[in-house]
Amino acid sequence: MYSLRDRQKKFQAALLAISTNETPNGLAVYRNNVRGNLTLTLKLAFPATLKLIGEDCFYAYAEQFVLAQPPRNADLHLYGEAFPAYLAASTLAGQLPYLADVAWLDWAVHHALHAAETPPLDPQTLVHAPESFSFIGHPSLSLLALRRDAQAIWAAVLEEDDNRLAGILPDDSVAPLIILRPRGSLEIIELSPAMFDLALTLASGFPLDPALAVIGEEEAAQALGLLLSYGLFSGITPKATEELPCPPR
Amino acid sequence: MPASASAGIGLRLPHHTDFLAMQPSTGWVEVHSENYFSGPALVVLERVRADYPVSLHGVGLSLGSATGVDDTHLERLKVLADRIAPFLVSEHLAWTGADGTHLADLLPLPLHEESLEIFCRNVTHAQEVLKRQILVENPTTYLSFPESTIPEPDFLAEVSRRTGCGLICDINNIFVSAHNHGWDAQTYLRALPREAVAEYHLAGHMPGEAESAGLLLDTHDCAISPAVWALFDEALRIIGPCPVMIERDARLPALSVLLEEAALAQTRLDAQARSADRVLVA
Numbered sequence: 134m135y136s137l138r139d140r141q142k143k144f145q146a147a148l149l150a151i152s153t154n155e156t157p158n159g160l161a162v163y164r165n166n167v168r169g170n171l172t173l174t175l176k177l178a179f180p181a182t183l184k185l186i187g188e189d190c191f192y193a194y195a196e197q198f199v200l201a202q203p204p205r206n207a208d209l210h211l212y213g214e215a216f217p218a219y220l221a222a223s224t225l226a227g228q229l230p231y232l233a234d235v236a237w238l239d240w241a242v243h244h245a246l247h248a249a250e251t252p253p254l255d256p257q258t259l260v261h262a263p264e265s266f267s268f269i270g271h272p273s274l275s276l277l278a279l280r281r282d283a284q285a286i287w288a289a290v291l292e293e294d295d296n297r298l299a300g301i302l303p304d305d306s307v308a309p310l311i312i313l314r315p316r317g318s319l320e321i322i323e324l325s326p327a328m329f330d331l332a333l334t335l336a337s338g339f340p341l342d343p344a345l346a347v348i349g350e351e352e353a354a355q356a357l358g359l360l361l362s363y364g365l366f367s368g369i370t371p372k373a374t375e376e377l378p379c380p381p382r
Numbered sequence: 383m384p385a386s387a388s389a390g391i392g393l394r395l396p397h398h399t400d401f402l403a404m405q406p407s408t409g410w411v412e413v414h415s416e417n418y419f420s421g422p423a424l425v426v427l428e429r430v431r432a433d434y435p436v437s438l439h440g441v442g443l444s445l446g447s448a449t450g451v452d453d454t455h456l457e458r459l460k461v462l463a464d465r466i467a468p469f470l471v472s473e474h475l476a477w478t479g480a481d482g483t484h485l486a487d488l489l490p491l492p493l494h495e496e497s498l499e500i501f502c503r504n505v506t507h508a509q510e511v512l513k514r515q516i517l518v519e520n521p522t523t524y525l526s527f528p529e530s531t532i533p534e535p536d537f538l539a540e541v542s543r544r545t546g547c548g549l550i551c552d553i554n555n556i557f558v559s560a561h562n563h564g565w566d567a568q569t570y571l572r573a574l575p576r577e578a579v580a581e582y583h584l585a586g587h588m589p590g591e592a593e594s595a596g597l598l599l600d601t602h603d604c605a606i607s608p609a610v611w612a613l614f615d616e617a618l619r620i621i622g623p624c625p626v627m628i629e630r631d632a633r634l635p636a637l638s639v640l641l642e643e644a645a646l647a648q649t650r651l652d653a654q655a656r657s658a659d660r661v662l663v664a
Contacts, residue, residue, distance in 0.1 A: 134494075134529040135492075135529060136448070136496065137448040137491075137492065137496050137497050137500055138448035138449065138480070140492055140527065140529070141447070141448055141477060141480040141489075142480045142481065144480075144489065145479060145480045145481075145483060145485065148485060148489075149485075157525065158524075158590070158593050158594050158595065158596065158597060159523075159524035159525030159562075159597065160524075160525060161593040161594060162524040162590065162594050162597065162599065163487060163489060163490070163524065163525075165594075166487040167485045167486060167487045170485075170486040170487055171485070171486050174486065203479075203483050203484070203485060204479075204483065204484040204485070204486065205482055205483060205484065206452075206454075206455075206484060207416070207442035207443070207444065207452050207455040207478065207479075207484045208416060208419055208420070208442070208455065208458065209416065209442075209484075209486055210416075210419065210420055210421065246421050246422065247420040247421040248420065249420065250424075
């Protein structure tokens with residue numbers, strides 16, 4: 134007789150195996166439920182990607198992904214983060230070079246909508262900040278450097294505006310975006326490359342002074358004020374000077 | 383219990399706006415806990431909770447898992463329960479994945495002494511963390527395991543006896559599983575400990591097709607069948623009245639359709655209460 138643990142491992146492996154015509158009909162119900170529920174989860178998290186490539190194509194790639202990388206967390210809102218990279222590595226990416234970036238934008242919006250409700254950092258907090266500290270990125274924040282045409286395609290597809298979609302010219306230059314929901318409503322903001330680097334550095338937990346030194350002291354106060362106004366951070370944490378890492382340059 | 387022996391509905395995300403606008407006179411609502419762990423839906427649930435008793439019905443705790451429940455998931459459920467103050471918290475006699483994987487389905491549990499011990503240990507742990515009793519629902523199953531030695535209602539009765547948990551008696555699940563396994567549904571109902579049953583579920587089902595031909599499927603995508611209504615009447619006679627929930631998860635109709643089914647369930651609850659009164663008077 135199987136132990137419960139062995140039975141469950143064996144049953145799970147059968148559910149995730151490539152289906153055959155010999156699957157007993159009871160097992161087939163569970164296999165179809167698992168694949169159906171997980172592909173539906175991806176469908177809800179990637180609405181523009183779904184509309185861009187169509188239901189049949191989406192389900193084909195989603196099912197492959199589900200079998201290769203099933204969820205590791207029971208909160209299915211967290212499932213799908215690796216799907217854009219999966220699409221980027223697929224043969225589909227050769228035909229639609231902007232596809233993975235559209236999927237990344239879908240995921241960033243989904244992430245922002247389901248992140249913990251946290252107020253943005255009040256700039257007044259910095260008046261009493263310790264001498265050395267680093268910022269805590271807002272939990273809804275994503276920083277994405279996407280192809281410039283991806284955001285326009287994403288918006289046109291979601292609005293089902295075929296005329297606008299047809300008029301979008303290929304543009305693989307980089308658009309540095311922040312996507313966040315610090316005050317209840319979703320924000321998608323394009324930053325300058327220098328501001329994006331600063332945002333990425335600070336939101337990654339690198340300390341303030343070396344990061345600001347990179348863009349020059351004259352612009353530092355203005356740049357920091359702008360990022361604070363966007364609600365990029367949810368708090369600060371003190372750091373000992375001798376433990377400071379170098380910013381990622 | 384604020385929703386004692388009244389009919390409620392499963393409130394799903396597409397009905398949020400209509401529900402807030404209608405403010406219907408349903409006795410209570412039940413939601414899937416995991417849909418409110420994060421995101422804007424939680425704000426809606428808090429508004430609903432201001433006017434209605436709420437039951438939290440989970441699908442991801444995996445109480446049947448041999449490796450125990452996911453404590454992160456359990457803690458998030460506790461945060462939600464502390465925030466919403468539900469009148470019921472429930473889960474399933476099922477597991478959802480092995481060794482850290484989660485498959486988003488209620489998978490069947492072999493029913494024997496080892497699984498009984500594990501299931502009871504997980505229920506006890508959940509109740510200790512949540513600091514409250516939970517209810518465990520009988521699942522729909524589509525296969526059985528050769529190593530199973532304990533009939534499902536006996537397993538549930540023993541879980542309740544050992545852990546103090548209550549039970550959801552899902553009438554449709556009993557009907558569907560009885561068909562799929564050749565059980566007698568009334569015998570199943572009589573084997574449940576009536577004092578532990580704290581809620582009924584009613585839902586629709588469909589016959590399987592193609593590779594599922596011959597099975598009934600717990601689809602939750604259609605009206606409750608006459609045969610399930612009849613089994614519900616039987617359950618009211620055998621077990622007695624308690625809160626009943628109309629459960630629809632796919633092909634959602636207008637909210638008013640669910641409310642009409644809830645009204646039908648309420649009529650049956652009321653009829654059973656009048657019948658019980660007549661017996662007491664006699």
